[in-house]
Amino acid sequence: MFLLKPACLVLFLISSALSQGDPHPQSLTYLWPLPAQFASGDDVLSVDPALTLSVAGNGGASPILRAAFDRYRRIVFDHAGYGYGYGFIRKLRERLPLVSVTQYDVVTLNVTVHSDNDELQLGVDESYTLVVPKAKESSQVTLEANTVYGALRxxxxxxxxxxFDYTTKTVKIYKAPWSIQDKPRFAFRGLLLDTSRHYFPINVIKQIIEAMSYAKLNVLHWHIIDEESFPLEVPTYPKLWKGSYTKWERYTVEDAYDIVNFAKMRGINVMAEVDVPGHAESWGAGYPDLWPSPSCREPLDVSKTFTFDVISGILTDMRKIFPFELFHLGGDEVNTDCWRSTSHIKGWLQNHNMTTNDAYQYFVLKAQEIAVSKNWSPVNWEETFNTFPSKLHPKTIVHNWLGPGVCPKVVAKGFRCIYSNQGVWYLDHLDVPWDEVYTAEPLEGINTASEQELVIGGEVCMWGETVDTSNVQQTIWPRAAAAAERLWSQRDSTSPQNVTLTALPRFQNFRCLLNKRGVPAAPVTNFYARRAPVGPGSCYEQ
Amino acid sequence: MFLLKPACLVLFLISSALSQGDPHPQSLTYLWPLPAQFASGDDVLSVDPALTLSVAGNGGASPILRAAFDRYRRIVFDHAGYGYGYGFIRKLRERLPLVSVTQYDVVTLNVTVHSDNDELQLGVDESYTLVVPKAKESSQVTLEANTVYGALRxxxxxxxxxxFDYTTKTVKIYKAPWSIQDKPRFAFRGLLLDTSRHYFPINVIKQIIEAMSYAKLNVLHWHIIDEESFPLEVPTYPKLWKGSYTKWERYTVEDAYDIVNFAKMRGINVMAEVDVPGHAESWGAGYPDLWPSPSCREPLDVSKTFTFDVISGILTDMRKIFPFELFHLGGDEVNTDCWRSTSHIKGWLQNHNMTTNDAYQYFVLKAQEIAVSKNWSPVNWEETFNTFPSKLHPKTIVHNWLGPGVCPKVVAKGFRCIYSNQGVWYLDHLDVPWDEVYTAEPLEGINTASEQELVIGGEVCMWGETVDTSNVQQTIWPRAAAAAERLWSQRDSTSPQNVTLTALPRFQNFRCLLNKRGVPAAPVTNFYARRAPVGPGSCYEQ
Incomplete structure (x- = not known):
C-alpha cells in the first residue's frame, strides 16, 4: 500500500491499460469523481449483507446520516443474495462449486461525524476520510468527517x-486496503433545472436530485418560473400560478419545501431563481398589470410600484422555503422594446430621465436590494455585470453563460463568479461531446490565488425547451457527471493529456453505475447526447 | 347516475368536447384502459390522507393486497399535504381563503376478495366491482373481486x-358516485422485453413491470437470451453465462426469481423465452460444441445429443423459477446455412434422410417435447406454424409477428394465437403513431366465437437493438398503453370512428399520469416515437 497523488498514479497506469486492450482496465480506479488522495492494495474483502452502522462524534446521531446509510445499503445490496426465495433455489445450486461464505470480512461501517451542526450552506465542510482495512486486519470500515455532509460524500x-460478485453472490471490495482523503475543489457544484418550459413532477425532480448526489453535485439551481409558465404557488400573490400550463402542472409551497428537504437529506442546496425583469411574461396571467400592456408583455413593467411589491412578496414567501444563502435574480436577455413602445412607461422614463438601459439597471438593482434585505446573496446572469459592472451590489455573484473569459473579468472586479460557459456546460447543446464537457476549466485565465478563490464553482444548465419527463435525465446524464468530476476533483489529477485513457473507462463505468441504480444515463460516446445506442452491445462500451 | 355502455357514452359526449375546444375536456372519463361498464355522477368527494384499508372475504388477508394498497396510497398521496413541513408554512398561508378540511368524505377503502387462491395463471379472474358513494352517503369506497388480482386491477x-386538488391541497374524487364493473377482454396482455441486445439492470426491469401494472398489462415476455448475449445463470450448465457481455451484465437465479416475485405482486406473469434453434450464438461462448463450427455458429447444432441435453437442463432449471404455464421456445428466423455447410451436420442430415427444413421441424418439435414434459404449454413464433402447421404439438400457442392475417389461419387449425403484428405492435418501429397502435385489432378477420376464443390476446414487443436503460421506457410508453386499452377494454367502446376525440385526450392524460408516477413516457403526438418535445408546452398537449 502506497500513497500517491492521483496524477502520478494515472500516468503510471496508462501503459498497462493500453496493453490489456480491455474496455474496463482493472488498473484504473473506478471512483467518480476521483478523490483528492487515495491509495489501494490487492486484497479482496466480502461485505456482510447485514452490514451495520456504528456511529460516533457529536454529529453521529444525525437522522440525515442514518437515512443515507439505509439508502446506500439498498444500493450496495441491490441483488438478491445467494439462496433468495425458496428452498428449491438452494437445492438448484447444490451441484455448484460455490465458495461457501459463512463469515464476511466487513461487518460494520463505523462513521464519526465531529460536528452536530447540520446547517447546509455554501462552503460547508464536505471533506472525509475513508479507510478500508486489509483482509483479516479488522471487520470495520471507518469513515470520518467534520460534518454529516462530508459523511454523505x-x-x-x-x-x-x-x-456484486456474480460467482459467490456476495458484495466485494476489491483492491483493499483503501485509504482515501477527500474534499471538493469547488464549493458550488450545480445543475440548473428549468421547470417553466416543461413541468417536471415532484417525483422526477427527486430522481434528479438523488442522481446528483451520486456525482457529488451539491446545488440544484431551480429555474422555477419563466415566460412560458409560472408553476409555483405564492401565498402572498395567489393568482400568480394561474400562469401554470394547467391546474395539474403546479408546485405547492409544501411541494417546494418537500424538495428542499429531500435535497438537504442528500447534502444538496436548492438555489431558487426568479428571473427579472425579462423572462416573466407568465406572471401576467394572474396579474395583467405586471405587463407593460396586454399586447407587449415583457419585461415586467418597470414603472409600477406594484411590480416591486409583487417581487418583494414572492421573495418574502420564498425566503421561508429556501434557506440557501444564494438566490438567483436572473437579469438575462432583457429586451426593453416594450418599455420603449408603451406610452405610460415611455412617459415614466422621461419623467425619471432614464434610458431603457438605465431602467434595466434600476430594475436589477432594486431587485437586488430586496433580496439583500432578506439576507440573501444575489446571483445574476452575466449581462448585468457586462452592462453595469460597477453598480452591482458587492455581494453579487455573477453567473457566466455567454462564453469563455467572463469569470476572469468578474473576479478582477472583486465579484464572485459561477462558471457555466454555454459552449461546454449547457446540456441542451446536444453536440458537445463528453470530453469537451470534461476538459472545460472554470479557472481558465485566472492566475492569482486570491482571484481564483472568487470562482465559487460551476454549474451545468439543463434548459427545458426540448426536455420533459421523458428525456430530461438522459440529457443530463452522463455529461453532467463529467462536469461534476471537474468541479470536485483536483485539477492536476483530472487534466492529463489523454482523457480517453485516464477518464473514459471510468466515465463509462460511472454511466453503467447510474443505469444500475435506475438512472437512465445515455451512452457516453454517441456524437449527439441522449441518442439511442447504435446497435446491440455492452453498457461498458457504448 | 345512470349506467351506460361506454360506447354510447362516448358518442353522447363528443359534441360537448368539441364545443369546449379544451385539450382535456371534462366530459370524457379519464380512466385508462376504459372499464367494461361504468357510470358516474356530479359529486366531489375528498379523500382522507390517512385512508385505511378494511378487508373481507377468504382472500382479504393476502399480503399481495396489503402491499398493493400501500403502493397505491403512496401514489395517490404523492403531494405533501397542506401544512407539510414546519409551522411557518401554515403561517405563510394564514392569509389565504383556504377551504378548511376537517372531515373527509372517504376514509376507508373496503376490499372484499372472495378466493384465497393466489395462483397467477393465464385466465385468472381479473374482474372487479368498484363503488364510490354519493357525497354524505357513506365514507367507504368498496371494491369487490373474486381474486386478489382482480382487486389489484x-x-x-x-x-x-x-x-390532487391544488386549491385545497387534498385528494379529490370527481364525478361521484361511481359504479364500475370491469373485466379484461383478453387473458393475455403482454410486453416483450429483450435483455440480450442490451442488458437491463434489475432495477430497470422492475420499473417497467411497475408501469405495466398501471396499464393493466399482465404478461412480461422476457426474451432473456439471444445471439448477442446470454445473461442468465443456468446452474446445470454454469458456463452458459460466459456468453454475457461482461461479468457485470448478468442475472443470477435469485435475480430472476426476484423479478418473477415482484411481477406476481403486481398480477403480472413472466413468460420466459429460450429461442431455439436460431438466435442462440451466445450459448457457444461457454459451450463451443453447441456451434456447428467455430466459424459457423448458428443455429444450434441439430446433430448432437448434447444440444438437447443443454436445452433440457436449461428448461429444468427455469421450470423452478418460472411458474407461468406458457414458455416461449422461439423458433423464428432460422437460417440453416450452417447446417448445410458444416460437414458433420451435413452427414448427419444424410444419415437421417432429412432436408434442412426437416431438421428445423425436428429441432422445434424436440424442444416442444421437452417443454411439454415439464408441464409447459409451448409458445412458438409463427414461422414454425407457417412451415409445418400440422406437426406442432396441439398445446402450441402460435405467436404472430410477421404481419396481419396470421391468427385467422392459426385458429382455423385449432391452435391458440397471440397477436403481435410487427407493422403495428413492434415498439422498435418508431414511425408507428399511437393511433395505429390503438386501432390494431387482434380479432380482425376472425368471425366465429369459437375461433375468437382461441386468440388469447396480444403483445407489444420491445426489441433491444437500439434501446438500453437510457431510452427503453420512453420507447415503450406511451404506445404500449394504446395496445393495453385495446386488449383490456371492450371492442365496441374503443373502436369508434374518431379516436382523436374519444381516446386522444384520455391517452394524453394517461401519459401525464405515467410522468407523475415517475415513468418517462414520451410525448404522444410526435411523429416518431420517443422524440423530444418540439418546444415548451404542457404535458397534456404534447
Missing part, C-alpha cells in the same frame, strides 16, 4: 468501492 | 379516480 465513495 | 382504477 464518504458513503457515496464507499458504495462505489462495493461491487 | 380495481386498486389501479381507484387510483386513477383520485386527483
Amino acid at each position: 464518504g458513503l457515496e465513495t464507499f458504495s462505489q468501492l462495493c461491487s | 380495481g386498486l389501479e382504477t381507484f387510483s386513477q379516480l383520485c386527483s
Whole structure:
C-alpha cells in the first residue's frame, strides 16, 4: 500500500491499460469523481449483507446520516443474495462449486461525524476520510468527517468501492486496503433545472436530485418560473400560478419545501431563481398589470410600484422555503422594446430621465436590494455585470453563460463568479461531446490565488425547451457527471493529456453505475447526447 | 347516475368536447384502459390522507393486497399535504381563503376478495366491482373481486379516480358516485422485453413491470437470451453465462426469481423465452460444441445429443423459477446455412434422410417435447406454424409477428394465437403513431366465437437493438398503453370512428399520469416515437 497523488498514479497506469486492450482496465480506479488522495492494495474483502452502522462524534446521531446509510445499503445490496426465495433455489445450486461464505470480512461501517451542526450552506465542510482495512486486519470500515455532509460524500465513495460478485453472490471490495482523503475543489457544484418550459413532477425532480448526489453535485439551481409558465404557488400573490400550463402542472409551497428537504437529506442546496425583469411574461396571467400592456408583455413593467411589491412578496414567501444563502435574480436577455413602445412607461422614463438601459439597471438593482434585505446573496446572469459592472451590489455573484473569459473579468472586479460557459456546460447543446464537457476549466485565465478563490464553482444548465419527463435525465446524464468530476476533483489529477485513457473507462463505468441504480444515463460516446445506442452491445462500451 | 355502455357514452359526449375546444375536456372519463361498464355522477368527494384499508372475504388477508394498497396510497398521496413541513408554512398561508378540511368524505377503502387462491395463471379472474358513494352517503369506497388480482386491477382504477386538488391541497374524487364493473377482454396482455441486445439492470426491469401494472398489462415476455448475449445463470450448465457481455451484465437465479416475485405482486406473469434453434450464438461462448463450427455458429447444432441435453437442463432449471404455464421456445428466423455447410451436420442430415427444413421441424418439435414434459404449454413464433402447421404439438400457442392475417389461419387449425403484428405492435418501429397502435385489432378477420376464443390476446414487443436503460421506457410508453386499452377494454367502446376525440385526450392524460408516477413516457403526438418535445408546452398537449 502506497500513497500517491492521483496524477502520478494515472500516468503510471496508462501503459498497462493500453496493453490489456480491455474496455474496463482493472488498473484504473473506478471512483467518480476521483478523490483528492487515495491509495489501494490487492486484497479482496466480502461485505456482510447485514452490514451495520456504528456511529460516533457529536454529529453521529444525525437522522440525515442514518437515512443515507439505509439508502446506500439498498444500493450496495441491490441483488438478491445467494439462496433468495425458496428452498428449491438452494437445492438448484447444490451441484455448484460455490465458495461457501459463512463469515464476511466487513461487518460494520463505523462513521464519526465531529460536528452536530447540520446547517447546509455554501462552503460547508464536505471533506472525509475513508479507510478500508486489509483482509483479516479488522471487520470495520471507518469513515470520518467534520460534518454529516462530508459523511454523505464518504458513503457515496464507499458504495462505489462495493461491487456484486456474480460467482459467490456476495458484495466485494476489491483492491483493499483503501485509504482515501477527500474534499471538493469547488464549493458550488450545480445543475440548473428549468421547470417553466416543461413541468417536471415532484417525483422526477427527486430522481434528479438523488442522481446528483451520486456525482457529488451539491446545488440544484431551480429555474422555477419563466415566460412560458409560472408553476409555483405564492401565498402572498395567489393568482400568480394561474400562469401554470394547467391546474395539474403546479408546485405547492409544501411541494417546494418537500424538495428542499429531500435535497438537504442528500447534502444538496436548492438555489431558487426568479428571473427579472425579462423572462416573466407568465406572471401576467394572474396579474395583467405586471405587463407593460396586454399586447407587449415583457419585461415586467418597470414603472409600477406594484411590480416591486409583487417581487418583494414572492421573495418574502420564498425566503421561508429556501434557506440557501444564494438566490438567483436572473437579469438575462432583457429586451426593453416594450418599455420603449408603451406610452405610460415611455412617459415614466422621461419623467425619471432614464434610458431603457438605465431602467434595466434600476430594475436589477432594486431587485437586488430586496433580496439583500432578506439576507440573501444575489446571483445574476452575466449581462448585468457586462452592462453595469460597477453598480452591482458587492455581494453579487455573477453567473457566466455567454462564453469563455467572463469569470476572469468578474473576479478582477472583486465579484464572485459561477462558471457555466454555454459552449461546454449547457446540456441542451446536444453536440458537445463528453470530453469537451470534461476538459472545460472554470479557472481558465485566472492566475492569482486570491482571484481564483472568487470562482465559487460551476454549474451545468439543463434548459427545458426540448426536455420533459421523458428525456430530461438522459440529457443530463452522463455529461453532467463529467462536469461534476471537474468541479470536485483536483485539477492536476483530472487534466492529463489523454482523457480517453485516464477518464473514459471510468466515465463509462460511472454511466453503467447510474443505469444500475435506475438512472437512465445515455451512452457516453454517441456524437449527439441522449441518442439511442447504435446497435446491440455492452453498457461498458457504448 | 345512470349506467351506460361506454360506447354510447362516448358518442353522447363528443359534441360537448368539441364545443369546449379544451385539450382535456371534462366530459370524457379519464380512466385508462376504459372499464367494461361504468357510470358516474356530479359529486366531489375528498379523500382522507390517512385512508385505511378494511378487508373481507377468504382472500382479504393476502399480503399481495396489503402491499398493493400501500403502493397505491403512496401514489395517490404523492403531494405533501397542506401544512407539510414546519409551522411557518401554515403561517405563510394564514392569509389565504383556504377551504378548511376537517372531515373527509372517504376514509376507508373496503376490499372484499372472495378466493384465497393466489395462483397467477393465464385466465385468472381479473374482474372487479368498484363503488364510490354519493357525497354524505357513506365514507367507504368498496371494491369487490373474486381474486386478489382482480382487486389489484380495481386498486389501479381507484387510483386513477383520485386527483390532487391544488386549491385545497387534498385528494379529490370527481364525478361521484361511481359504479364500475370491469373485466379484461383478453387473458393475455403482454410486453416483450429483450435483455440480450442490451442488458437491463434489475432495477430497470422492475420499473417497467411497475408501469405495466398501471396499464393493466399482465404478461412480461422476457426474451432473456439471444445471439448477442446470454445473461442468465443456468446452474446445470454454469458456463452458459460466459456468453454475457461482461461479468457485470448478468442475472443470477435469485435475480430472476426476484423479478418473477415482484411481477406476481403486481398480477403480472413472466413468460420466459429460450429461442431455439436460431438466435442462440451466445450459448457457444461457454459451450463451443453447441456451434456447428467455430466459424459457423448458428443455429444450434441439430446433430448432437448434447444440444438437447443443454436445452433440457436449461428448461429444468427455469421450470423452478418460472411458474407461468406458457414458455416461449422461439423458433423464428432460422437460417440453416450452417447446417448445410458444416460437414458433420451435413452427414448427419444424410444419415437421417432429412432436408434442412426437416431438421428445423425436428429441432422445434424436440424442444416442444421437452417443454411439454415439464408441464409447459409451448409458445412458438409463427414461422414454425407457417412451415409445418400440422406437426406442432396441439398445446402450441402460435405467436404472430410477421404481419396481419396470421391468427385467422392459426385458429382455423385449432391452435391458440397471440397477436403481435410487427407493422403495428413492434415498439422498435418508431414511425408507428399511437393511433395505429390503438386501432390494431387482434380479432380482425376472425368471425366465429369459437375461433375468437382461441386468440388469447396480444403483445407489444420491445426489441433491444437500439434501446438500453437510457431510452427503453420512453420507447415503450406511451404506445404500449394504446395496445393495453385495446386488449383490456371492450371492442365496441374503443373502436369508434374518431379516436382523436374519444381516446386522444384520455391517452394524453394517461401519459401525464405515467410522468407523475415517475415513468418517462414520451410525448404522444410526435411523429416518431420517443422524440423530444418540439418546444415548451404542457404535458397534456404534447
